[in-house]
Amino acid sequence: SHSTSEPHMQLPIFQNLLNQQNSLNFPSRLAAAKDVDYYMPGDRINDLLLVMMLDSAGKLRHAPVLACNDRALRLLKGSEVLLLMSLSSSPTALTAFHSTPGDSPPLPGLVVYGTNDGTVGMVKFEGALSEPMWEIPAAGRAAVTCVHMHDITGNGRCDLLVGRDDGTVQIFSFETPYDEPECIYSHRLPAAITALCGGKISSANYDEVIAVTFGGHVFCLSSDPARVHADDAVFEQESKRLEEEIAVLQAEVRRKQGDYDDISKELLRAQAKQPVPGPLSLSSAVLPDVRINLRFALQLHDASYLLSLETPNSIDTVVLQCDVPVDVLDVKDNTAAVSFCPMQPQDGNFLLAMYKCEPGATQLSVKIRSIEGKQGTLRAYVSPNGTPRVCRVEKMDIKALSLHSPSSEPFDPTRPNNKLELQGNFTLEEMHSWVAGCVPNVPVKAPPGNDVTFVFVSALLGTQLRCVYRCATTERMHFQAVSLSLSPNISFSLSLS
Secondary structure, eight states: OOOSSGGOOOOOOOOOOOOOOBBBBEEEEEEEEEEEEEOOOOSOOOEEEEEEEOOTTOOEEEEEEEEEEEEEEEEEEEEEEEEEOOOOOEEEEEEEOOOOSSSSOTTTTTTEEETTTOOOEEEEEEEEEEEEEEEEOTOOOOOEEEEEEOOOOOOOOOOEEETTTTTEEEEOSSSSSSSSSSSEEEEOOOSSSEEEEEOOSSSSSSSSSEEEEESSOOEEEOOOOGSOOOOHHHHHHHHHHHHHHHHHHHHHHHHHHHHHHHHHHHHHHHHHOOOOOOOOOOOOOOOOOOOEEEEEEETTTTTTEEEEOOOSSSSEEEEEESSSSSEOOOOOOOEEEEEOOOBBBBGBBBBEEEEEOTTOOOOEEEEEEEOTTOOEEEEEEESSSSSEEEEEEEEEEEETTTTTEEEEOOOOTTTTTTEEEEEOOOHHHHHHHHHHHHHSSSOSSSOOOOOSEEEEETTOOEEEEEEEOOOOOTSOOOOEEOOOSSSSSEEEEEOOO
């Protein structure tokens, strides 16, 4: 919380409501314990940030920036959207840009963001205008889960810390505040990064990076050279001490193992004298909660979907089943043994594959390429190791235009295109639901207004698809889209009356 004598300098306190995807539904601002401002976006909010802005009077004020799942950054003023900036992918993490370490305030209007496709960039908000400063392309990297600013190198300038969904921690160094940074360090941890920050943790003279993973582990990456080049005498002394402790622990384990074997024999003898119990009812069994970190995202560079599964405990088997034809592609880091069953289209099984993971493995990645025109469901049956043995089912929709992704590039009307126009007795919400049922990554709710336009690009062919639907004064609605089979562009139009 924050309080000040100047009302216009009050920090908004966001009261967040979590949905099933652990994302936000809406933000609200509270002042003097009363709801002052409220905003409901068309899609879920992945992150939010208070950024310092210069108002028209030249005074600093705090303005909220929302990272929305519909590939947009929204700058709010009260309950209204002051500025909307479209990105190439959904933003997932935000942080304010600090040029120098310490308690110095961040530079006004500068926001660093990470996206679902792995892109990292910075944008400058100034009034009702936005300016992209730099952007580092994804290049097939995992999604960005968190970003943070801290001076790790000790050169007096803050570095950018980036955590990714595949467990990668990166450090980017800046030459000047407004230039694109350079990656100077990268380390791969065994699980997805959920949070990270920098500071002096275990050493008073050297900065460190603290990273928290999905499995609940906390890692410390230190810049202390003494930890790398330890004194030989100290190292030898510490090694002898550890060897003695290991010998004591091994003797204790052998003693405990002998006690365990004696108790097990007594239990077997006691069980042999007891009658055989009846079947255990499901109501009397307590099933453990299986948490799964699931990601199913379109990879634009090879027109395939990357399915990533991660559990806190080790995974035993994963069974994939799909009711539409799909192709399973090789993944470089996949070490699981896979076996395929013959297709049975009459039973709705176009894919039935079982992955047997290595002992101790907590992650599995599979690449799948769908066939456009076919709409169905991909199911993943995940069975982690543990007692009792349980299985959790995850369902992923494969839509008819599954290889299309939203694009911020404008539609090119000069390219050859086909146009389809429909007119009928339907509402704007119904029209939007049709589009969302055919194309992935479309907002759940229709954008406000009577004129809605979406532009998509095919990751496989590079063709464009434009959907336009509007309610005019005569209650007519037009919807446009582009043809994939006959020309590089499609123009498709629907009219509502």
